[in-house]
Every structure is written in C-alpha cells, then in structure tokens.
Amino acid sequence: MTTKDQVEHEEGVTRRNFLYVATGAVGAVGAASVVWPLVDQMNPSADVLALASVEVDLTAIPEGQTLKILWRGKPIFIRHRTAAEIKTAVADNGATDLIDPEDDQARAERPEWLIMVGVCTHLGCVPLDQRGDFNAWFCPCHGSHYDISGRIRKGPAPRNLEVPKYAFLNDTTVKIG
C-alpha cells in the first residue's frame, strides 16, 4: 500500500529524472557536434583536395620518353612506350624471375601508356629511368631492377611499381587520381 504522499513523491522523482536525463542527452549531442569540426579541420583542406587528381596532356610526350610529374607529393612516371618495348613487356609476362608476377596488360590500360608511381617499393627512393639490367628502371639506393612494365625482377624490392588510379578522358588527356 502506498500513501498519496509517496505517489506524489515518486512521480516527482520520475519527472525530475526525465528532465535531467533529457537535458544531459541534449548536452551530450551538442558536445559531440562540437568535436567534429575540431577533428575534421585536420583532414586535407580544399586546396589540397583540389590537387588530388591531375589531368595530363599526353601530346607533349614523344615515343620512348618518360614524363615525370608530381602528384600527391610523389613522382609519377608516364612512359610513352615504343612498339618494341610493349612487345618485350608482354613477352616477359611468363618470365621466371618475376618476384611479384603480374601481366603487362593488367598494368597498362593502353599498352603505349605506362603510368606508375615512381617510388621504389623497397624503401621509397625514386628509381632512375632507362638504367639497370632491363634498361628500364633501376633504384640506386639498394639496387632494385624493374623491367619496362615496372615489374620488379631483381633486387630487394618486394612489389612491382604501383599503378595509380587513372582514366583516359580522351585520346590525349589522362586524369590521374
């Protein structure tokens, strides 16, 4: 049996608790939404994001030449390959010394254009052009030899040179990133 007084008291407690809990919840939501701008400001800013993708005009690269551009703070190699180079690259798909086997067709959307991140997968040096055992790329830091498809063939590097995400907007323009 409960007295009238007790009932009133308990109702008061419930009402009070509800007010406190609701206010606390609203306050917590507010505090949480303040935190987001304070964290998000550390994400790449608009001017940095604007450079996340670059468009490259390919008409300026003659056959047998490599263009180096800076993209997201790293060098990008754009090689206009000759027919002979493409032939070699495809022929080497089955080579036994491939450390990280990959078909050349999977590395170049259009065989004449090989686009790669110019960072050695060993310790991050920039490989040199037209050097090494395969007359393609050679990393001077620890002697990694890459072939004309950018595949690691000899030396300490564990993986092939990375192919970034890219898309041909038309025959003469490629968008990287």
Place this chain on the structure above:
Amino acid sequence: MGSSNYQPTNKAVKWFEDRLPILGLMHSTLGAGYLAPRNLNYWWNFGSLAGFMLVVQIITGVILVMHYTPHVDMAFRAVEHIMRDVNYGWLIRYTHSNGASMFFVVVYIHILRGMYFGSYKSPREVLWFLGLVIYLLMMATGFMGYVLPWGQMSFWGATVITNLFGAFDFYEGMGESILHLLWGGFAVDNPTLQRFFSLHYLLPFVIVGVVILHIWALHLPGSNNPLGIDAKGPGDKIPFHPYYTAKDLFGLSFFIVILAIFIFYMPNIMGHPDNYIEANPMVTPPHIVPEWYYLPFYTILKAVPDKLFGVIAMFASILIFFVLPWLDGSKVRSAKFRPTTAFFFWLFLINTLYLGYLGTKLPDEIMIDMAGGIDALTMGRISSIFYFAYFIVIVPLVSRMESTKPVPISIAQSVLDANKKG
C-alpha cells in the same frame, strides 16, 4: 583546493585515488566538496564563463596554429587559407577572433562585480591581485594575437603600441634601444611577428597557471557574496555541486547563444575592416584604433600632452587597481549597503565607457556643441581626471565617511527575512 573529504565507493577509483588524489581535488574545487554562499546571484556566473572562454581560446588557438605561418610574406595569406580552404577553418577562426572580445566582456563584468560587491577587500586581496595579473596577461596576449593576421591594423597597432615603450628615454638612446630590443630590428617586421607569435602561444598557458592560483586563493577564504558578509554557519553555505554547477551550466548555455550570434551573423563587427588589407609599412591607415578593450586606456594616453607622462598615466590607470583594497577603508564590503559608494561606482562605469568611446575619436572632433565646441581631447582630459579622482579622492573619502545601511547578521537570516516578506 584544501584537504578533501572525498570518499570513493568504487574500489578501482579508490585504488587510484589513494595514489593520486586528483578526483578529490576536483571534488573540493568544483564539486560538492566546495561550500559556497547560498545567495550568489547571476553576476557570479562570469568567473566560470571566463574559465570557459580561456579553454575555448586555447583549443581554437592550437588548431589555428596547425594552419598558420608566422612570416610577413605568408601570414596574411595563411589566415585567408584558413578562412577559405581548411575544413571549418572559418568557424574556428571566427570563434577565436570573436571569442577574444567576448572573453574581455566577461572578464570586465567579472572585475566590475568584484568592485561593486567589495570582493577585493580583506581577506581576498591576493585573490584580487591574481585576477589583475590575469587581466594584464590577457591584454598582452590579445594585443599580440591581433598582430598575427598581419593586416593593416595589426601592423600599425603594433607600431603604435610598441612605440609607447620608446617613451622611457631616460638617457640618450635608451628609448631607441628598448624599441630595437622589442622589434628585433629597426621597425615592426618579421622578427617582431615571430616573437609575438611565440609569446601569443605561450601566455595563455601562463594564464592557466595564474588561474589555478586564483582559484586556490578563492578557496581559502571562500567566495564573497552579494551581501558582502562572511558566510559562517552551516545554513549560510551550500555545496557547489549540484547548485552552482546547474546555475553555471544554465548561464554558460545562454552565453553560448550570444556568442553564436556574433560568430555566425556578425563575425566582423568587432574587428576593423582595414585588417582585411595586408600590412603595408609604406601606408598608414587614416585613423588607427586599437581593439575596443584597450580604448579607455588609449584615451588616457592621448589626454596627457607629454609622451612619457602619457605612457605612465596609461599604465597607472590599470595598476591603480592593485591598491584599491587599501584605498577603500570601509568596514562593509558590498555596495548594497553603501549607497554613496554605489552611486560613484555607476558614475565611474559610465565615465570609463565614455573614455572608451572617446578612444575612437580624433582629438579635434567636436563632442559637445556648446561654448564654441568642446573637442574630444578636452573631454578626454576631463574624463581622465575623473577616472583618477575616483580612485585617489572619491573612494578613500566616501568609504571612510559614508554611513552605511544596516547589514544582515547572516546569509541564512537574510534568506528567511526575504521569504517572510514574500
């Protein structure tokens, strides 16, 4: 911040508390362990609001530093980079710039509350000193912060204010040496910007240190209250938590609404438009105005015809607050029971606001259109004299001669009396 009667019930908490009694410290500082007078009114909210603004300024400031470059060639552009490119950069920068002004509004009200209710009087003199030290540090921090965007007002404000120290020219070349030392060169330039940046980053943490001392000094005698009488009996005091935490949170929430109106709807109203023009040492703006919170002191500076004495008068106008506890000889603290004191207090406040208004005027602008026109310089002199007279003549005399109204015997008694009246 005294010894704590905090008794944790949770075993893990108790284990930790035995090794580092930091929860007990919080409990006795801002929790139920701190007993505060039961009759504090809303003017007592401004202390916690000032603490909140200090935290806001430090957080937004540390973030701004992540994107800012303290170099004369890059600073202006870096601020615009924050405003345009950084995610929520505009929000963080506008909060910091408007926050600085609101911090001063809050602190000014906090100081005026202390003056009105006699919070500077014995036994709280050291508490008052520490507050004034915080205020002086804030002035220095605010001034150096305003230089960082490297706009026209930044540059010329820095030039004018640093030149004040050249007034201490007691022997041939002394003033100049002081200036070269301050500037790190022969004018305000990159070395000046870099040292101001360094100090603007450092001083807020010094302020945090002094704030801790300020709270320590508060907790020994305990808070003053609107009646200005000592809280003695148990009925006079209530635990800080939940009573004043609830009240402070309500006040804080309301204050944030006001702050938000400035940040989101008039973010540039407290700044000078010339600061959106990059600093140019070859072109002085037609009218250099300091930030609003320095204006009364700027008028006092301008009112004195001599450079050295102008600077001395300006510094004296702030430092004189340090002797206020002894200028005031009254036995009663609160101006509630000192009608003449209260009257002169309001007069002093109006006069100081007027000094601030005069700070924006050119010396020969006509302020009162009579007797051939009274210009801003003359009005500034009259107001400056009243400002000092308030401290040197009015407060000492009135506090000693005034017949005060009867003071209640206890806080609890005054609550009961008020309830009896309905």
Place this chain on the structure above:
Amino acid sequence: MLNRLKNIGLMTLVVSALTIGGFSAANAAGASAYPLKKYDWPHAGPFGMFDKASLQRGLQVYKEVCASCHSLDMVAFRELKALGYNADEVKALAAEYEFPNGYDDEGEEKYRKGFPQDYFPAPYANEEEARDANNGAFPPDFSLLGKSREHLSLFTPWNSIYGEDYIVGILNTYHEDAPEGVELAEGMSYNEAFPGNQIAMAPPLFDDMVEYADGTPATTEQMAKDVATFMYWAAEPKMEVRKKMGLKVIIFMSILTIMLYFVNRRVWRKIKKGDDLA
C-alpha cells in the same frame, strides 16, 4: 521577485552598455562623408543568400572589365562552383586562362591551360608594372575588397557602411567634370563616394558595356550591383554555410538553455524557498 527583475534589468543595462561602448566605438572611424545609397542586397540579413544569377553576371563584369587592371589573387576557379556552375563549366572557365609551365628545350617559357585548382591570374607581374600602367596608382586586389571597405556599427546601424554599397557608390558617382573650385590632379577623376573625391581609376563602367547571357539590361548600376555582389562573395565565400549552420546552432542552444533553466530551477527549488533552514 521585484528585486530579481531589478537585477536582471541592471545586468542587461551593464552588459549592453559595455558592448555598445566597445563595439560601436571600434568601428566608428573612417566613414566616408558621402551618404551612400543603401541597396536591399538579397544576401543581407540572417537568412540572406547569394543571388546566383547576379554572381554569374558579376563574374562576367569582372572578367570582361575589371580584370584588365585588378587581380583576384585568393580565388581559385574551383570555388566558382558556388556561383552555380557545374564541374565541366568550371573546367571550361579555368581553361580560358594560360599559366606558365616550365621551359622548353630552348629555354623559352612554356604555357598550359588553366585547371580548376589554379587561381585567377593577376593582370600585372608586380606592383611596379601595375603602377606604371595606371598613372602611378595601384589597382587593389579584389579578393577582400568587399570586407575591407565596410564599416559596421552594431548599435548605430544607420552609420554602417556596407562594402557592397560602397563599391556601387564608387562605380556610380563619377562626374564628367569636377565641380567648380575643385582642382583635379593630372589623370584623376572626380568621384562623389570616394574619400577625398579624387580617384585614380577612370570611370570603368558604361551602359551596355557587356552583354549578359540572361538578357538582363547591362546598365551601369546593374553591372555595379552584380560586380559588388561578386566581390562580396569573393571576400566571404563561406557566408551561406555560416548562416545555415548558425541557425541550427542557435536553435539547438536555445532549446538546451531552456532545458537547463528548468533543471536549474528544479535543483534550487528547496534552497530558494529556504526550506532547509526552517
């Protein structure tokens, strides 16, 4: 109760007095003597948003008229999306400009077309060249003009000068001949809104100088209004997102304030009445 009301009244008085004294003061200086015409800008006020069509027209006026002398250093083409252009249109706008791009085999400078991430190129290589081409005067950069010419006053709004009104004022108040008794310096024009009335910029706008794609008649006043809107956007590109967020924040905080008011009242109920003392 009466006492409490008195206290609240007092508090409001002091707070507003402090703010009035401070803020209105900080902005009182530097006003132009000329009574500027005040326009009803669609982007003014707490809910005002930019008129996109006007922004696009303003960009056209900037590109075809102002850009021959005035730079717009801090605005990137990518930001023009805010004017209502889509990604392809922004790309096309950027491609209208050329940028230096290293050197060819003979050491000659090479050029490439602009990309959205590029910034508006400046008409002059440096300040000296700009002054040389403009009779010794330096045409200011447009990026922040919309804000650096306004003088806002919170408590005396009738004394406020808005950057846009000032820009329109300058562009609209040229006089062909200086009034009698005013001696114009060599190469200067007479302008009513410009402080001192002598301006180095020759009247830049004439009716029908540009042809608007949307068919709006290109009167001098219309072009001035459009370019002023564009300049204000360039100075404060985050205005729309700021006002939208502000509304949310203020509504949210008002609700929280009301809730905390009731929490506070509930917490204090017994103490206020002095029940614990009786």
